[in-house]
Amino acid sequence: MENKKFYITTPIYYPSGRFHIGTAYATTLADCINRYKKLQGYETYFLTGTDEHGQKIQTVAEKRGITPQEHVDEMAESAKKLWKEMNISNNDFIRTTEERHEKAVDKIIEKFIENGDIYKGFYEGWYCVPCENYFTELQLVNGKCPDCGREVKKMKEESYFFNMKKYQSWIENFYEENPNFIVPDSRRKEILNNFIKPGLDDLCISRTTFDWGIKIKSDPKHVLYVWVDALSNYITALGYLSEDDTLFKKYWPADIQIVGKEIIRFHGIYWPIFLKSLGLELPKKIYGHSWLVMKDGKMSKSVGNVIYPEDLIKKYGLDATRYYLLRTMQYATDSVFTPEDFIDRYNFDLCNDLGNLLNRTIGMINKYFNGYISKKYKVSNDVDIELEEFTTNTIDEFISQMDDLYVSNSLSSVWKIVSRTNKYIDETTPWILAKDESLEAKEKLKSVMYHLAENLRKIAILISPFMVDTSEKIFMQLGFDNQFFKTWNFVKTYLEFEVKVTEKGEPLFLRKDREEEIEYIKNLMK
Ligand code: MSP
Numbered sequence: 001m002e003n004k005k006f007y008i009t010t011p012i013y014y015p016s017g018r019f020h021i022g023t024a025y026a027t028t029l030a031d032c033i034n035r036y037k038k039l040q041g042y043e044t045y046f047l048t049g050t051d052e053h054g055q056k057i058q059t060v061a062e063k064r065g066i067t068p069q070e071h072v073d074e075m076a077e078s079a080k081k082l083w084k085e086m087n088i089s090n091n092d093f094i095r096t097t098e099e100r101h102e103k104a105v106d107k108i109i110e111k112f113i114e115n116g117d118i119y120k121g122f123y124e125g126w127y128c129v130p131c132e133n134y135f136t137e138l139q140l141v142n143g144k145c146p147d148c149g150r151e152v153k154k155m156k157e158e159s160y161f162f163n164m165k166k167y168q169s170w171i172e173n174f175y176e177e178n179p180n181f182i183v184p185d186s187r188r189k190e191i192l193n194n195f196i197k198p199g200l201d202d203l204c205i206s207r208t209t210f211d212w213g214i215k216i217k218s219d220p221k222h223v224l225y226v227w228v229d230a231l232s233n234y235i236t237a238l239g240y241l242s243e244d245d246t247l248f249k250k251y252w253p254a255d256i257q258i259v260g261k262e263i264i265r266f267h268g269i270y271w272p273i274f275l276k277s278l279g280l281e282l283p284k285k286i287y288g289h290s291w292l293v294m295k296d297g298k299m300s301k302s303v304g305n306v307i308y309p310e311d312l313i314k315k316y317g318l319d320a321t322r323y324y325l326l327r328t329m330q331y332a333t334d335s336v337f338t339p340e341d342f343i344d345r346y347n348f349d350l351c352n353d354l355g356n357l358l359n360r361t362i363g364m365i366n367k368y369f370n371g372y373i374s375k376k377y378k379v380s381n382d383v384d385i386e387l388e389e390f391t392t393n394t395i396d397e398f399i400s401q402m403d404d405l406y407v408s409n410s411l412s413s414v415w416k417i418v419s420r421t422n423k424y425i426d427e428t429t430p431w432i433l434a435k436d437e438s439l440e441a442k443e444k445l446k447s448v449m450y451h452l453a454e455n456l457r458k459i460a461i462l463i464s465p466f467m468v469d470t471s472e473k474i475f476m477q478l479g480f481d482n483q484f485f486k487t488w489n490f491v492k493t494y495l496e497f498e499v500k501v502t503e504k505g506e507p508l509f510l511r512k513d514r515e516e517e518i519e520y521i522k523n524l525m526k
Pocket of ligand 1 (some may be wrong): 259261291
């Protein structure tokens with residue numbers, strides 16, 4: 001029997017400042033995939049959290065005149081609040097300063113030592129403080145950090161190293177044998193050709209220059225370099241090496257680990273090697289997504305082009321914000337946030353296409369059949385059959401895109417069904433059928449209403465992982481309040497039923513004035 005469990009993770013975020021809309025994307029994406037799997041009957045586990053150690057956090061706290069602990073406590077609370085506001089369905093929220101994590105990390109280090117994978121030496125290199133990462137001379141871009149473009153400084157210190165070289169041939173083989181370990185494929189090639197094949201360097205895993213971190217027990221002047229600490233969260237949160245490791249046994253290895261493009265390297269090289277050293281299985285898939293950027297480049301406070309999710313939610317609602325993020329972000333390329341695009345998607349996709357389809361349907365069912373719909377028609381004409389076939393095929397397309405993580409494309413598929421169903425109204429002209437007294441016309445009209453309601457039911461199931469409330473509103477307005485109608489197994493079926501729709505349909509989204517809203521969104525950028 002198929003194993004119906006599913007474990008998904010997001011990166012754990014640095015709580016150095018407020019989370020912007022770009023950061024919120026990965027969590028929304030993971031939430032959507034998690035809900036999709038749950039809908040399909042998987043037992044899912046979804047982890048997110050905060051990466052709270054390191055020099056950068058220490059510096060931010062010092063600047064604020066508070067302790068690092070006070071700073072991260074405050075930030076972790078606001079992160080949890082944001083995820084709640086965004087209806088994120090995570091099962092756990094791990095903080096790397098929690099005792100459960102620190103204790104397990106101590107044991108992980110002990111295991112590395114036992115395996116002879118760690119040795120003491122000296123590290124010298126170019127260090128980027130904000131990225132907490134050393135670079136070789138060759139890796140620098142115009143003498144600056146290749147990841148963030150900021151200044152780097154030369155540093156030398158006594159450090160512990162992880163013997164990555166020992167795993168060189170193992171990881172090369174692993175990549176060879178598991179071509180889908182990292183997706184998109186372009187990212188996999190980049191990691192393999194630019195980082196693995198040229199030869200791995202041993203990884204410096206400790207620091208003596210700051211103390212906000214997990215100390216190496218046997219040599220406490222050394223504080224763990226953030227990546228060993230951070231990457232371990234995916235297993236410590238499940239209780240690995242703790243008294244109760246039930247969750248670990250049940251859910252590890254992860255099915256999908258979602259990470260941003262600049263941290264695939266850590267997840268695609270160091271993480272598998274750490275796991276190999278621990279004798280653990282590797283995650284099944286790492287998805288390295290691209291970035292949401294602004295017209296003038298990266299979102300940055302100093303440029304003043306940052307958008308915060310709370311501001312969009314307050315004005316346009318959560319579902320419009322989630323829809324925008326999941327629709328705009330492409331599988332393998334960066335996507336640009338523009339106020340124009342945001343408001344057009346809101347007005348066209350949500351108000352016009354989806355909102356009007358529901359509104360017209362509810363209005364007509366009330367007007368022509370006092371609110372009742374049922375599958376009690378005898379005629380089944382070509383237009384109906386064509387609509388049914390189109391819908392079923394497009395649902396298959398949706399599923400295959402979701403399964404391949406082409407999440408934006410899968411939303412496009414849903415909107416193909418929305419448009420096709422709107423077109424079906426024009427093709428069948430219910431207002432003309434309604435004027436025709438014949439029995440045949442009445443039956444046809446019933447069939448049209450039935451098909452509209454059924455397609456909206458299917459649409460509501462398909463969008464439920466993306467827009468939880470909107471999906472629920474569609475079910476409720478159509479009278480599909482029984483769980484039966486919301487079941488994934490019936491997403492492709494045209495069901496037999498009789499239900500009564502709401503008397504007055506509330507609009508799902510209120511149309512907005514384009515120019516006014518563009519100005520409004522521009523003013524939100526900070
Ligand atoms: N703490 C590390 C991750 C450790 S995981 C074991 C970290 N934190 S971060 O806060 O800097 O970034 C977290 C994630 O947010 C990264 O995956 C990064 O790609 C993502 N994003 C940051 N800005 C983003 C956009 N503008 N768009 C999309 N994702 C963005 O790295």
